[in-house]
Amino acid sequence: MSNIGMIIEERSRDIGDFLVGRLIPFRKKRMIGPFIFIDHMGPTTLGPTKYMDVDQHPHIGLSTLTYLFEGEVMHRDSLGTEQLIKPGSVNWMTAGSGVSHTERTPDSLRNGKMFRAQGYQIWVALPKNLEEMDPSFHHTPAEELPRWVENGAQFTLVAGEGYGKKSPVPTYSPLFMVEIISEEEFQLEVNGKLKGEIGICIDKGSIEACGEHVEKGNIVVSKVEDTCNIQVNAGSHLLLFGGEPFPEDRHIYWNFVSSKKEKIEKAKTKWADKTFPMMENDNTYVPLPPQRF
Incomplete structure (x- = not known):
């Protein structure tokens, strides 16, 4: 019997000139732990006339996490922050009571040349008692994130806690986000390594889980303690999201969560x-x- 709670397929949509694939919220699964929104940006080619330009927009009740694989994004916000996001670094903006920001291709890449862009835009809902906290911004360079090799695969703890390690990104509830890159086939262990609900997002390659073959562009959802043995096939790139779910539901309208x-x-x-x-x-x-939406 399968222990997979759900397999969610990425649904593509356009935001201006940028193609994104939405994983959650999904009509049958609104959240995975405290994660309430996961968009896969790209992969796409930008320039010389097409760039990422997301104009000023607001947020409340959540933290945004931006994690890039390719390309660069300039983040500016109502706190006065101006931060260039590069592949492997983490931008963590906590909206709390309210913040506005923009996301744009930096001037340095508007040079008439074409370049690849890809990454994930993620929202993490805040605990009820912190929903109206003061907004803040935190940038973590790639070299400060915990990295290790396990079963021949390369692991990075992007945020939260897992596998006996803790990321320096300042999270506000028990959660995890782990990136895994493997050139060879291996068995992924999550039970006892992570806690709460888990989403296994397949960015590249495929996995075998509970008798199911799951290709890239899908996310497998389960509880960590119920997750069956997972075979990660050669040439795969995964992101694991999740954590302890909140006791209350969250409402979401546009960029607002509460x-x-x-x-x-x-x-x-x-x-x-x-x-x-x-x-x-x-x-x-x-x-x-x-x-x-």
Whole structure:
């Protein structure tokens, strides 16, 4: 009998000139641990006339995690942050009570040449008692993340705790995000290594789990203690997401996440009235969408 709770297929959509594949939220699975939103950006080729330009938009009640494999993104926000995101580094922005930001291809890559871009844009919901905490920003260079080799595969602990290690990224609830790259076939062990719910995102290659062959572009969802033996096939690239789920549900509208609908309505009004925390020296503005995604 399969212990896989669900296999979610990546659904593609366009955001401007950038193609993304949404993994969660999914109609039958809104969250994996505290992770409430996972978008796969690319892979795509940008330049010389097509770039990533996400105008000023708001967030509440969550932390954003940006993790790139290829390309670069310039992050600016209403806290005054200006940070270039490079492959392997982690941008962790905690919105809390409210923050606005933009994400753009940096000027250094707008040079008439073409380049590859790929990565993940992730939202982690905040615990109920911290949903209205002060916003903050934290950047962790790639070389500061824990890295090790296990069963011949290369592991990186991007955020949270797992495999007896802890990432320096400042998370606010028990969670994990682990990147795994393997050129050879190996058996992946998660029981006793991680805790809570788990999503195994297959960015490249494939796995065999509970009698199922699962290819890239899918995410396998389970509970860590219920997960069966997992064979990772040669030439695979995985991301493991998850952690302890919250006791309460989360509501989501556009870029707003909260345990209470009233907080989302308040944020919507502030954004529509432009009384939300806004960036200096950036007059761009993404209006509220007409309906929920």
